[in-house]
Amino acid sequence: MSAAAGPSVWTRVADRLAHREPATALALFRIGVGLSVLYTVVPIRRSGVLPLVWMDRAYGGFRPLDVHHWLIRFVGGPTDASLMVLSGVAVLAGLLLVIGFGGRITALATGQLMLGLFAISPETSGGHDLLLSNALWLLVLSPSTATLSLDARLFGDDHAFFSPRPVAAWPRYVAIFQLVLVYTTTGMQKLGMEWMPWGHWTALYYALLTPSWQRYDTAWVPRLFPLTQVATALTWLWEVGSPLWLLAYWYRATRDRPGRLRALCNRLDLRAALAIFGILMHLGLWALMDLGPFSLVTLSFYACLWHPDEYARLWRRLRGLLRGLLRRP
C-alpha cells in the first residue's frame, strides 16, 4: 500500500482499540453494575422468596431443580445452606463492585456467582440476567477500578480515589456496541402485530395491562390510549434505529471531514439525543412496570456513552457551580 493511501482498515481498527483514556466511564459502569447486582439479590433475600425461586424442593423450594452450573454443583446443589451463603456472597460482591475493591477478580467471581444463581431457575429468569452477566464479563475485561475506587486509593500510583491514569478504552467501545446490539435485535424481534401500524401500535397498551408486570394499578391506561400508541411507535423506531448511535460516534471521530449530515449530527449531538430518549424510556418503564433490575442494568451501560473528558468537564462545571453557591452570602 502506498503511503498516500493512508493506513489500512486493519491498522486503523488496531490503533483505535489501542487507544487509552482515563477510566471514569468504566468506573461509573462498574458502580451501576454493582448496584444492579444488589438490586437483583437483596429483594430476593428481603422478601423471603429465596426458597421459592432458587431452592430445591428438598430444602424448601417448590420443585426439584437439576442445575448443571459448576459452582452450584460445587456447593452441593441448590440447598438452603448453599443458597443462603451464595446469595450473601452476592450481596458482598455487589458492594465490592460499587466501592471498587478487588479489580477484575471481583468481577470474575461475581460473574460466575451470578451465572450460577441464574442457572438454577431459568423459568424465573429474564433479559436483565443476561444483560447483567454480559456486563460483568465486560468488567472482567476492563480496568474499571483504576479510578473512583478503593483499589485506586489503596494500590494506585498516586494513592488517590480519583485517578487520571489512562487505561484501555476498548472495553468502553465494546460496552457501547453491546448496548446497540441489545436495542437493535430486540427491535428486530418485535414482530407481533401490536408493534406494527396494522396492529394500531397497541403494544404498550397491552403491556401496561398485563398483570405480570404492573407496578401500580393501570386503570388510567385506556384513557391515554393515543399516548401509548405514540410511545409504542417511537420505542420501536428508536430501537431499530439505535445503530444510529454507531453513526454518531463515527461522525464524532471524523468531525474534521466534510459533509452536511456529519456537521449537523455533531452540532445537535445525535448521541446525546438518542441517549436522552433511552433514559426517559427506561425511567418510564421503571416507574410503570416491575421488571426487576432491567432498567438499572441497562442504564449502567449508558455510563460508557460519554468520553471520560466529558465527565471531567461536567465535574469541573458542577464543582464551580457548587463553589459559587457556597460563596453566596
Place this chain on the structure above:
Amino acid sequence: MKHLRTILVLLHVLAITLLAFPAPVGLTQRALAQPEIQDTIQADAEALQDLGVDLGPQRLSALLWSAGSRFLAARRTLLAPFRPYARAVGCEQGWRMFGTLNRRPAWLLIELQEGETWRPIYRSRSETLSWHRQWLDQERMRAQVNQFAWLRHRQSYDELGTWLARQAAVEFPQANHIRLSMEQRSIPAPAVLEKDGWPPPTLRWQTVHSLDKFR
C-alpha cells in the same frame, strides 16, 4: 500485542453479534399453533394481501415453519464454535423482549375451601386478596406466573400448587382444600374497557389440592 488484542476483541464482537442475531428460537409446531401467534400470522397475512402478496394464513404459517426450521439448523452449526465461550463467561445473547404481547393475560387466583364455601385469598396485583404477596408478587415469581399466563410449564404450576397447599395447611387449620386457577381475560379495546370494564374471566388450569395430607 496490538494485533492479538484486535483479533480477540473482534472475535468477541463477532460472537455476540452472531449470537444476538434474531432467530425464531423455540419454534415448534405447538408454539406456532398458539392463538396469539396465529392472530399475528392472520394479521400479517392480511397486511401482505394488502401489498398484493396473497399467501393466506395457512400458507404463511407453513412458510414460516419451513424457513424457520432451516434457518435454525444453519444457525446451530454457525454458532457451535462460539457457544462454549459464551456459556463459560456469560456473554450469551438473546434479546427477544416483549416481541409478542399476551392479549389474553391471566391472573393467578388462589382460593381456600372452608366448610362448603370457597374464599379467595390471593389474586395477582390485588391489594385486598394478598396472601403471601411478598413472595408471589416478587419480580422473579411474577416471571414464573407469567409463564403460566402463557399456559406454559404446567408441571411447575402443579408443583407450586402443592407447595402453597403445604403453607395453607399450617396457616389455615380450619380449611380443607386450596384451589389454584389462572383467570384468563382478553384485553378489550380501550373504549370498551373504559366503558364496560374487564370481561368475566375464563378459568384455566383450575386445580384443587387437599390440605389434609400435609397435617
